[in-house]
Amino acid sequence: MQRYFAKQKMENQFLLQEDDLYHMKTVMRMNEQDKIQVVYENKVYLCHLKNVKTNMQVEIETELKVTEDCIPKVTLLIPLLKEQKMDFILQKATELGVDQIIPIETERSIIKYEKGKIEKKLERWQKICKEASEQSYRVNIPTITKIHKIEEMKALQGSKFICSTTEKNKNIRFALKSVHNCDRIIIAVGPEGGFSMNEEKKWNQIGFTSISLGNRIMRVETVPLYVLSILNFYYME
Numbered sequence: 001m002q003r004y005f006a007k008q009k010m011e012n013q014f015l016l017q018e019d020d021l022y023h024m025k026t027v028m029r030m031n032e033q034d035k036i037q038v039v040y041e042n043k044v045y046l047c048h049l050k051n052v053k054t055n056m057q058v059e060i061e062t063e064l065k066v067t068e069d070c071i072p073k074v075t076l077l078i079p080l081l082k083e084q085k086m087d088f089i090l091q092k093a094t095e096l097g098v099d100q101i102i103p104i105e106t107e108r109s110i111i112k113y114e115k116g117k118i119e120k121k122l123e124r125w126q127k128i129c130k131e132a133s134e135q136s137y138r139v140n141i142p143t144i145t146k147i148h149k150i151e152e153m154k155a156l157q158g159s160k161f162i163c164s165t166t167e168k169n170k171n172i173r174f175a176l177k178s179v180h181n182c183d184r185i186i187i188a189v190g191p192e193g194g195f196s197m198n199e200e201k202k203w204n205q206i207g208f209t210s211i212s213l214g215n216r217i218m219r220v221e222t223v224p225l226y227v228l229s230i231l232n233f234y235y236m237e
Contacts, residue, residue: 002028003037003044003134005141006058014038014047014058021056024049037064042139066139071235073099073184076224077153079191080104080111085221090125094132094142096228099184101129103147107199108191118147150199154206158184162203163223164210165194171212172227176234178209185231189223 002024006014016024016038024030032052038045044064050057076098078089093101113121125144133141153160159182161175179185188195188208195203200210213226 001035001037003039003137005130005134006038006040009040012060014040014045014060016058025052025056035061037137039139042066044139069097071097071231072179072182073158074228074231075100075102075156075158075184075186076228077102077104077186077188078224079106079189079220080109080113080147081191081220082111086125087128088221089224090128090144091132093224093228094129094138095136096225096232097138098142098224098228099140101125101142101144102153103144104153104188105147105149106191107196108193110191113147122146150202151206153186153188153203153208156186158182158186160186160188160208161211162188162195162200162208163190163213163227164200165190165217166197166200167210167212169212170210171214172230175209175211176231187224187227189220189227192220 004016004020004024006016008015024036030036030049030052032049034049034052036047036049036058038047038058038060044066046061046064047058048061050059074097076093078086078101080086080103081089090101122144126141129142129144159175159179186208188203190199204210213223218226
């Protein structure tokens with residue numbers, strides 16, 4: 001059953017985005033009385049369609065029970081990457097339960113965005129996360145912030161780690177064992193080649209602990225999936 005996020009609730013009906021209505025009509029070819037799931041304010045509802053061929057309406061039947069995730073909230077800090085890799089990380093990180101994504105400027109990032117194009121990029125990235133949230137049956141959509149510098153990450157609250165290519169003794173198991181009753185885990189992932197020594201020092205100075213992901217050197221788009229998979233397994237009930 002398809003799942004969509006509503007933008008407004010009106011008595012016993014939901015108002016969906018135009019893109020979603022187009023998808024239901026043209027791509028999914030839905031018919032009168034077809035069932036869908038609709039998410040609104042972190043609640044899930046079973047709904048049916050009316051007036052599909054004219055002015056489509058989404059009517060509420062009942063609220064569905066939602067099972068809450070046992071994993072803490074996860075903030076992922078990722079470097080600016082080429083479009084294909086960025087899209088891949090956004091989609092897969094969403095499927096794996098990330099709560100917040102913060103793009104960061106790094107010394108080794110080869111991508112630079114013009115100020116006039118940043119807003120359109122953010123809109124596109126948010127749409128990718130929305131569609132991935134619907135596909136993976138989430139009840140919320142990860143938030144994507146504007147692009148930040150490392151120094152601005154000092155204000156983040158939670159257990160903070162950076163994925164290091166130089167740290168050998170403290171691995172991700174160490175990181176998770178050191179986390180007790182934490183509401184949020186914050187993971188910073190470097191660009192191709194990792195963070196520079198100067199950048200890693202900056203991270204450490206603002207409260208981030210350097211951790212190793214093992215002996216293998218992974219592609220930058222692999223690292224978030226690897227880390228989030230471990231977190232899901234570690235906190236699995």
